[in-house]
Amino acid sequence: MAILASEFINWSALWKIVLAALIGGAGVVIVFGFLLYGVKIANNAKSGGGEWAGYALAGVCGLVCVAAIAVGLYAITNKPKSKPAKPAKSALVVPARTWS
């Protein structure tokens, strides 16, 4: 069963995707939540310090979200990175020898 699974499942890609999904999916949702929380702190702050802290939290979280979008755009414009090794410009037609 394990052999079968390793034959059909590309584990090295899979765990990277799960990790990326956790960071880019759940992670961004949480960071965005803290961004909103920071804005709320700033709006409700009674002192200048509290307002500053709120905006600082929102700003840092905002930067993380923007960075996540930037990483996403990078992934779109630079795919695919991995296999097949070097298909170069003739990738459309797989050479006969790789056909098995």
Place this chain on the structure above:
Amino acid sequence: MGSELILILVVVAGFSFDFTNGFHDTANAMATSIATGALKPKVAVILSACLNFVGAFLSISVAATIAKGIVNPEVLTGGDGLVLVLAALIGAMTWNLITWYFTIPSSSSHALIGGVIGATIVATASSEVNWHNLVQTVIVPAILSPFIAGGVAALGTYCAYRLIRRLGQREARTGYRYGQIFSASLVSLAHGTNDAQKTMGVISLALIAHGDISATNFSVPFWVKLGCALSIALGTASGGWRIINTMGNRITNVESPQGFAAESSSAAVILASSYYGYPLSTTQVVSGGVLGAGLGKKVDSVHWNVIGQMLTAWIFTMPGAAVLGGAAWAIADIFGARANAGALVICLLAAAGAFGLWTLAQRNNIGPDDLDRTNVTPVEEAELAGVPPAVAAV
């Protein structure tokens, strides 16, 4: 070398398939934003269309070949290649229209792969299909990807609702709506890159089979890129409202934090997998994400009967499109494999079928106005959550 007429038919069929791909998959990016009222339905589809158009030109990589490593490429670029590609496109397009009629989000890529496999098997032999690669690069990712996106979206949703207790409902609702627009836009962009390029690859195959471009020194002609980008954008802009309704309202009643969690998880999974060369279906990822977002808030908020219908459609997508693609080839073959008449006949049949389904769909049509939630107040939203959505009965 094949005939000019068949090449023109292939290009038309390719653009038509891209159009169906567009309106079938608008839901992936925009359904949750529409359902939560983050965007007006028409604004959402136009934004998505623009991003799809841009996305089609974005990637610097060579257009991905559909079914690479699954069907022997020599079959597709050989003498019968033109009609074979035509039959495959017709099978895929017809399957897309059938699932659209039944309001089910299903994978356009799987339909295309199914169409190619079906036509290849009927035209040549099953030995030209690499079943091992099919399982490894298509079926296994198709099974795993909804679980990954769903699990992450469930986790994200759960955490978001924990935070919302500190935030307050109204701030959260409004705030996450803005976030949704960004995450949905990213999904649209990725969709344009991935899916428009699949059709570019198919049309380029036909051009190779016809002898217009060389297989060894290959580049996608600009008019093919432009045509595919325009077709997918127009398809997206026409708005597959039926499927948007299913994705946004019928799986679960999506609120803005859930919509944001579902879309950002889906975007992360889609982008990571295409970056690491792990092919998967946008539709299945987003459906998994929406389901996960529903589960992350409240387990019994998910309408399992709709999930059941979707799973059934997913299982049948590849075999269904394969049967249609195979049938299209078989009909064309009656007139001789490379004859113009056969190609014309299958195109006319496909057009008649498409018109028939479109006419049937008008009987219980869903329009953008039925889906507009931008003016829904929190009270109305709470009522909606308690009862099945008004537009659910299709």
